[in-house]
Amino acid sequence: MPDLCNLLERLSNEFGPSGRERSVRALIREEIAGQVDRIEVDALGNLIAFKEGTGPAPRLRVMVAAHMDEVGVMITQVQKNGALKFRPVGGLDSRLLLGKRLVIGDERIPGVIGAPPPHLQTEAQAGKPVGLDELFIDIGAENDKEAEAKVKVGDYGTFATRFTVLSRDKGWPTVRGKAFDDRAGCAVLAGLLAERYPVDLVAVFTVQEEVGLRGARAAAYRVEPDAAIALEGTVCDDLPRPEDEDTTPVTRLGHGPALSLMDRSVVVHPGLLRLLQETAEAEGIAIQYKAPAIGGTDAGAIHLTRGGVPSAVVSTPCRYIHSPASILNLNDLENVLRLVAAALRRIERAHLARM
Amino acid sequence: MIELARKLTEAFGASGYEEEVRSVIREEIADVVDELHVDVMGNLVAYRRGSAGGAEPGKRVMLAAHMDQIGLMVTHIDEKGYLRFAPVGGILPLSCWGSQVRFADGSVGTVGLDGRVSRDDKVPALSDMYIDVGATSRSEVRQRVGDVAVFWYPFAAQGNAWFAPSMDDRIGCVVLAQLLRELKGAEISHDLYAVFTTQEEVGLRGATTSAYTISPDVAIALDVTLTGDGPYATPAMEVYMGRGVAIKVKDSGMISHPGLNRLLIAAAEAEKIPYQLEVLHRGTTDAHSMQVARQGVPASALSIPSRHVHTPSQIVDRRDVEAAIALLKAFLARPIALP
Numbered sequence: 001m002p003d004l005c006n007l008l009e010r011l012s013n014e015f016g017p018s019g020r021e022r023s024v025r026a027l028i029r030e031e032i033a034g035q036v037d038r039i040e041v042d043a044l045g046n047l048i049a050f051k052e053g054t055g056p057a058p059r060l061r062v063m064v065a066a067h068m069d070e071v072g073v074m075i076t077q078v079q080k081n082g083a084l085k086f087r088p089v090g091g092l093d094s095r096l097l098l099g100k101r102l103v104i105g106d107e108r109i110p111g112v113i114g115a116p117p118p119h120l121q122t123e124a125q126a127g128k129p130v131g132l133d134e135l136f137i138d139i140g141a142e143n144d145k146e147a148e149a150k151v152k153v154g155d156y157g158t159f160a161t162r163f164t165v166l167s168r169d170k171g172w173p174t175v176r177g178k179a180f181d182d183r184a185g186c187a188v189l190a191g192l193l194a195e196r197y198p199v200d201l202v203a204v205f206t207v208q209e210e211v212g213l214r215g216a217r218a219a220a221y222r223v224e225p226d227a228a229i230a231l232e233g234t235v236c237d238d239l240p241r242p243e244d245e246d247t248t249p250v251t252r253l254g255h256g257p258a259l260s261l262m263d264r265s266v267v268v269h270p271g272l273l274r275l276l277q278e279t280a281e282a283e284g285i286a287i288q289y290k291a292p293a294i295g296g297t298d299a300g301a302i303h304l305t306r307g308g309v310p311s312a313v314v315s316t317p318c319r320y321i322h323s324p325a326s327i328l329n330l331n332d333l334e335n336v337l338r339l340v341a342a343a344l345r346r347i348e349r350a351h352l353a354r355m
Numbered sequence: 356m357i358e359l360a361r362k363l364t365e366a367f368g369a370s371g372y373e374e375e376v377r378s379v380i381r382e383e384i385a386d387v388v389d390e391l392h393v394d395v396m397g398n399l400v401a402y403r404r405g406s407a408g409g410a411e412p413g414k415r416v417m418l419a420a421h422m423d424q425i426g427l428m429v430t431h432i433d434e435k436g437y438l439r440f441a442p443v444g445g446i447l448p449l450s451c452w453g454s455q456v457r458f459a460d461g462s463v464g465t466v467g468l469d470g471r472v473s474r475d476d477k478v479p480a481l482s483d484m485y486i487d488v489g490a491t492s493r494s495e496v497r498q499r500v501g502d503v504a505v506f507w508y509p510f511a512a513q514g515n516a517w518f519a520p521s522m523d524d525r526i527g528c529v530v531l532a533q534l535l536r537e538l539k540g541a542e543i544s545h546d547l548y549a550v551f552t553t554q555e556e557v558g559l560r561g562a563t564t565s566a567y568t569i570s571p572d573v574a575i576a577l578d579v580t581l582t583g584d585g586p587y588a589t590p591a592m593e594v595y596m597g598r599g600v601a602i603k604v605k606d607s608g609m610i611s612h613p614g615l616n617r618l619l620i621a622a623a624e625a626e627k628i629p630y631q632l633e634v635l636h637r638g639t640t641d642a643h644s645m646q647v648a649r650q651g652v653p654a655s656a657l658s659i660p661s662r663h664v665h666t667p668s669q670i671v672d673r674r675d676v677e678a679a680i681a682l683l684k685a686f687l688a689r690p691i692a693l694p
Contacts, residue, residue: 247439248431248500261501262428262443267371267554269395292428292501293441308395308564354393 002191004333005175007031009163011186012177015108017072017089017156018211021045024068024183028190028205035193036203046219047205055198060352062344063202063225063309064192065216065298066185066232067209070178071322072158075104075137078148082141083114088132089156090210091322095129100324102137105155111139159324166327172254173330180318180326182209185231188316188337197344209298213265216298220305227272227352228311229340230299233328234258234290236317250294251317254329256286257336260313262293265300269310271351276312279343285335290315310352314340356676357517359383360529361510364519367459369426369503370443370556373397375459376422376525380551383532387539388549396553398565403538403547413545414691417571417652418534418683419562419641420527420578421555424520425665426503427456427466427486436490438464440481443503444556448481450666456486457507458498464488506667515597515673522669524555526659527577530679537680543687555641559608562641566648573615573653573691574645576603577679579671580633580658590636596660597672599629600679603656608639609646612653614693619655622685629678633658653693657682 016024025047029039036049047068053059071090078084084104088094099115114136137157141147163177177183189203202223207215220228235250251258259276260268280287290313303311316336319327362383368376377399385391390402399422405413425444432438451466458464464486468474472483486504490496506520519525531549538547548569553561555578566574580601583592594601602619603611623630635658646654657679662670 246431246433262371267557289500291430291441293430293443303396304560304563306564307568310395352395354395354397 001334001337002194004187004191004337005165005330007190008175008183008187008333009177011183012163012179015103015158016068016070016179017158018069018208019089020156021068021207024186025205028068028186031190032193042218042222044215044218045207046215048219048223049193049203051193051196051201051203053198053200054196060199060226060347060349061202061223062199062347063204063220063223063228063302064189064340065204065206065219065228065230065302066189067182067206067215067298068186069207069210070158070181071210072156073102075151075153075155075157077153078144078151080144082143082147083136083138084111084147084151085136086157093322094132094135096323097135098130101160102157103160104137104139104151104157107150109139109150110160111137111157114138161324174327175330176325176327178324178326180328181233181321184233184316184318184328184333188231188333188340191337192341192344195341199344199347201344206298213296213298213301217301217305220302220309224306225309227347228299228302228309230297230302230311230313231336231340232297232313232315233318233321233326234315235295235321236319239319248291250291251288251315253317253319254332255288255317256332257339258288258290258315258317260290260315263295263297263313264293265296266303266311266313268312271353272310272312275343275347275351276314276339279346280339283338283342285339287339356529356533357512359533360517360526363528363532364510364521364525367457367505368422368424369505370423370554372459372503373422373553377551380422380528380532384535387535394565394568396561396564398553398561399551400565401535401549403535403543403549405544405546406542414572415548415569416545416687416691417548417550417566417569417574417645418531419550419552419574419576419645420531421524421552421561421641422528423553423556424505424523424525425556426505428503429486429498429500431500432493432496432498434493436488436493436496437467438486438488438496438498440486442481445665446481447665449478451481451484452479454667455507456504458502458504462488462497463507464504508668516670517673518668518670520667520669522661522671523579523664526579526661526671526676530577530659530676534680534683537684545687545691547687552641559641559644563644563648566645566652570649571645571652573693574642575654576640576642576645576656578640578656578658579661579664580635581664582660582662585662592636594631594633594660596662596670597674599631600675600682601631601633601658601660603633603635603642603658606635606639607637608643609654611655612693615653615655618689618691619682619686622689623682626681626685628681628685630682
């Protein structure tokens with residue numbers, strides 16, 4: 001088993017909002033270079049790695065995708081007083097932005113989303129969220145001239161969170177960091193490349209998922225796979241939740257790989273779902289099902305490519321995704337890797353047929 | 356044809372889970388087509404060879420009717436045995452409470468409404484509702500998270516009106532299947548791809564991939580449309596149940612190919628087939644995804660006017676269904692010359 005914790009740490013700390021994934025791409029490229037037959041970067045910036053299978057030809061071509069991009073911000077205006085106005089890139093909740101530390105641009109200029117102190121708060125403001133239009137980023141510049149020497153309109157920003165191990169307990173090893181959606185998937189996908197499978201594996205590290213599954217659409221068109229699996233870091237809302245509430249969370253931390261049945265972007269192919277279920281059973285891997293009808297993934301774009309591609313989604317539960325700090329359980333991450341690797345050893349043409 | 360309508364409307368087929376309706380349709384058309392196959396997305400693709408050879412070469416014509424219907428997917432089963440659900444496609448909260456639903460295995464339930472929600476004036480949210488399968492505890496429930504139910508009442512006919520919860524778009528499937536049956540043994544000058552598509556209600560997905568594979572010269576969707584004949588119909592709409600097949604001019608996802616519509620109108624007028632022109636304010640059909648497939652495809656849609664679309668009891672008029680079939684036959688019998 002590759003050291004997923006170390007890999008996830010480096011991936012999580014890297015800068016890669018949608019449309020500016022190049023640092024993440026460079027890191028992954030270096031990481032997997034010795035393990036694949038060929039690497040290409042396409043026009044949109046997808047990193048596509050080919051690893052030929054060991055089975056007899058004609059072999060199935062299986063595309064496994066994880067997206068490199070994370071949610072972030074883009075600078076839209078430098079104000080006279082040196083404050084930076086911005087807009088979100090991808091799905092950001094403006095309620096959680098106040099007071100957060102960011103890094104901006106390719107020079108990683110540090111900044112903070114300014115928050116007025118409570119001393120100045122009026123009764124009318126108390127307890128109310130601050131809207132996006134009122135928020136600004138402060139990089140400590142004296143005025144617009146000084147700010148523009150460091151940051152330009154169009155520069156991206158991401159949260160400045162550094163990866164931290166929270167628990168080394170083997171039964172419950174947890175880590176905290178930003179961008180687990182979808183660096184968790186990237187870590188698994190890079191880990192999958194340690195092995196050669198009977199099928200031809202095409203590992204695609206995609207771009208611009210958070211702004212509309214854009215990289216995956218073009219990559220799937222190019223790769224023309226027989227089947228596809230999207231790897232995600234997905235919603236985990238087992239906390240906060242009243243102890244006695246009789247509901248099912250979207251996923252639960254530590255309960256294993258989350259298989260999707262249907263989300264807003266795809267109805268998972270029944271044959272591939274069966275493959276994953278059989279594989280989990282045979283390997284003794286506990287799985288859970290992601291609550292239906294929530295979110296969308298690269299599989300949404302991939303399965304509609306050309307004449308259609310049987311597609312499935314396997315996710316690592318991540319608490320607080322799209323925030324400055326997510327938490328995941330490394331056992332879940334390792335079990336996603338074990339499950340998908342075993343499924344790639346097991347997949348046959350029969351899994352792709354419709355009745 | 357009424358028996359065909361009964362069979363098709365009573366078959367189960369929520370978006371993504373179209374196995375049952377697909378096998379029913381398959382059985383109905385297997386011996387009247389030249390080829391039949393199921394593709395990756397579960398589309399049932401039937402091919403009728405044209406007998407080209409005249410002066411005008413025949414076209415590849417794709418006709419699409421979607422097999423899927425909107426549904427309710429179980430997301431949680433509580434300790435008392437009530438099932439929470441998420442919508443599959445455009446389930447309207449207003450039409451849920453008290454509706455009977457049916458799962459693929461035939462088991463049924465009633466949609467209930469939380470006690471904490473006012474019965475008076477406010478429209479509840481789907482999250483305020485649950486499916487009651489009549490269980491008295493969780494252990495009696497045989498459904499699982501991920502199972503899907505559809506609105507369920509048997510097909511009924513009353514005068515010219517046909518009632519079913521799945522009219523959108525089983526009535527399009529009826530038109531297409533009946534067309535294939537009536538074309539049996541007849542000469543047609545175009546290659547016909549009759550596609551019973553999947554997952555229309557969740558994003559026109561089956562038509563997207565089948566249009567890519569078939570790469571047609573012309574594409575027409577067969578679907579239902581709303582009507583303007585109800586009390587206080589808003590917005591105003593000049594489509595009426597019983598006044599003929601509706602030739603789509605525009606909806607919120609597609610503007611029909613004007614040349615193709617001219618051919619459809621000319622065929623209807625020549626054969627004295629009752630038709631109406633349809634401008635739909637909101638909503639679209641498989642014609643949208645067929646129109647933008649590959650390099651673009653001339654596309655339109657023929658609609659069956661339907662009252663109460665997406666509710667548990669949708670109504671169509673048999674005469675409009677017959678007009679749609681007659682128009683398709685007339686259209687396929689003529690040259691398709693598009694500028």
